[in-house]
Amino acid sequence: MPPEARPGNGWAQARYVWLAVLVGTFAGILGSIFHLTIDALLHWPVLLAEVVGGPMLVVAAALVTMLATVASVYMVRRIAPEAGGSGVQEIEGAMEGLRPVRWARVLPVKFFAGAAAIGSGLVLGREGPTIHIGASIAAMFARIGGTVDLERRGLLAAGAAAGLACAFNAPVAAVLFIIEETHRQFPYTFRTYMGVIVAALLATAMTEMIGGTAPDLALISPEVPIGFLPLFAVLGCLLGAVGVLLNKSILTAVAFAAAAQQRAPYAYPAAVGLVVGGLFILMPHAVTGGETMIIELVRNQPGVMALLMLAILRFCTMVGSYSSGVPGGIFAPILALAVCIGLAFGTVADMMFPGMGAIPVAFAIAAMGGLFTASVRAPIVGVALTLELTGSYSLAMPLMATCVCANLSAQWMGGRPIYEQLLDRTLALAGVQPATRPKAHDTGLA
Template sequence: MQKNISSLFISSINRFIERFFTRKSSALIIWLSVFIGILAGGMSALFDHGIIWISELRLSFIEYYSDSTTPMWLVAIPISSLMAGLAFYITHRFAPEAGGSGIPEIEGAMEGMRPVRWKRVIPVKFFGGLLALGSGMVLGREGPSVQLGANLGRMISDIFKVDKVDAQALLAAGAAGGLAAAFNAPLAGIMFVIEEMRSQFNYNLTSTKSVFMSAIMATIVMRLITSQDAVVTVTSYSHPSLMSLWLYLLLGFCFGVVGILFNKMILATQDMYLFIHQNQRWRFVAIGLFLGAVFGGLSIVEPDIAFSGMELIPHVEGGHYLMGGLMILFLFRLIATLLSFGSGAPGGVFAPTLALGTLFGMLFGLAAQSLFPHLVTDAGTFAIAGMGGLFAATVRAPITGILLVIEMTSNYEMILPLIVTCLGATMVAQSLGGRPIYTQLLERTMKLSMRRKRQETTRKALSRVAPTDPKE
């Protein structure tokens, strides 16, 4: 009797393991996505704390070596230059795909067009991103977080040897977890994969649940390590007047035009850098040294132009700048964003884009307040709407933009103006023939990759040809 009970218990355990922990089981993929979310949240939190630590360390060195005869900005130039130059070197030397935000690489990997070399990308993106962002360059940490999360997903897929379809689901789950943790925005992380990566994402019940679980766990881990507060501390606004909604629609129309121009300028800046360095390492590193020096000096002299811009958003929304100052700051930060992101440095463009949207939105809000004082009581509401408007126009993911701004600022009553602004921006961008920035960046990457392969094939073919004797 006892043997029968033991046999029955063992067989039940075996059936349980066979059902829930086999490679083909959807339950295994869900559990793996939970683990990936934990890893992505921990990695994002570590990356965030690393940026703070290396920025404080840089500032300590600057303060230590500066005195009455040597100004701080002069000391900051060589320190930041070396940091950025090292970031550019390790990126070009070990994992060129870690350059930029990394999101086009993930989209390409989900389509099977780009490799995911997680053993190289994870350390290069992590340390290269710390150095580049810590030097003062205008870059965001969300791109590295997304690429790191996705590469962690591929790492787990390789360890557990899941099939191709499930590996894609775990890759997407890692990306969602990375974005959710970067901005403390689980809904935005989920929607980013579903909306932005819709052409690559394999929709089914298992993959969708994997994305949800990873984003949830990544956010929980991030909040346990940091806090549950919103990423950006701004004013909590009440519902704006319904009669003023047409102004938010007009703001969205403006962002539709600005977004298309912004995307074109990013691509043009990348072409300019490619023309300069010709993919030669010493030239690529020289660009990093130069940019590190420029933004290192700016981080001391005019910090509002340097860094990601996340710290700038509350000051802009709080009304600390007049219209003239907002216009100048917008133009300078636009140039700084293009120079930083277009260079191929390991960093994202989400945060700088949100900062630009806040600046333009506040500028529009002050103008609207002066023209229609009976409709606009607080120009700061347009700054909040502007954060989502430029994101929607450039990335062409309006729902993600709406959720991202709401979760980042805890302004849930601003949902209607955000919807109107993002809708207007998307409509104009689409009607004018604009395309999502990450789609264009992926296409550009694929063209450059094919061109280099053809050049390498031609070079090898020519090297095999024996030189002919001129006497023959």
């Protein structure tokens, strides 16, 4: 290695920051194009209704989503098996040195298969693919730049942060996600830490230039009385149980889908596609990532039973969609599911304590952070992400109470972070046992 490229040299630090700038810029641009593509594809039911009418519309829609789901799974299995699902666990494994990042094949599959699957109406989020896309872009620049191992790991984290920042227009939550979620794998040095911040900043700048500056889910709620904090704590405990159940359901469904693939290839994703496609016409709120649904629910505030029925439906369609094996994330569906639960809880609280003026929307916002925390087990990210997404900074205290109690409740019930469980499963299939996994370490690169 030439002297000017050695660790600690000023030229090497400038070079690394420049690579982080490129990673953030390209991740923001490609991620924004990915989002715009999905938004455009989600209008297909309207176009289909102009051609097919009556009961046949439901059949035709079911077939459209089924074909998109099967095609997406086919692309994943034939070209890049690691592109299935969220991709967060793949990046964590790569930062540990246990999983390769084959960016040349992951990028096209994640983009096109992910857009087809999410755009067809499956209950998946765009943030998983953008995180994987951002990290794949980072792997590309790490290879081009001839980085050392620690720099490569740091750039992977920067790319993941850029992808999350792009998905939700939330740079602070993206940086905190790396700190809290990947604390075991991330090499903490001044250089790598600055790289994560720079990449998240540039990705957000690109996203705002292309898509606007408003919060993705602007839900401003009035400040709630401090006397309501115990109710938010109860909500957090409830969400902790839901989060543990959700994680177990996802892992069980993923295992079942893998077993079904051995006996009847593509039958499981085809069945999921048929159900989701039909629901896209019959009950559109039960499918898709749910971002539009969140705004409509908060605006209309249906009854408790309707909200609970919708929550059950979305729980099932989310588990089925993720386990089908297509590229897609769980953040957005978790937030949508949480809003259903939070609105129902807040409505009940308002009926039980009419004189206190409970605000259901405040419980819905707090539930977003709480369920995210219960599943991912990252309370700081849950608070920051919800505040950045909604702009409801007046709810910081109730949100913190909800997230803390959700985290404690999930821990008490024996729940484990969803991505940790998914990574363990991936490594087990690859023949890597937990006991043989090397522990993440910091080499001390300045």
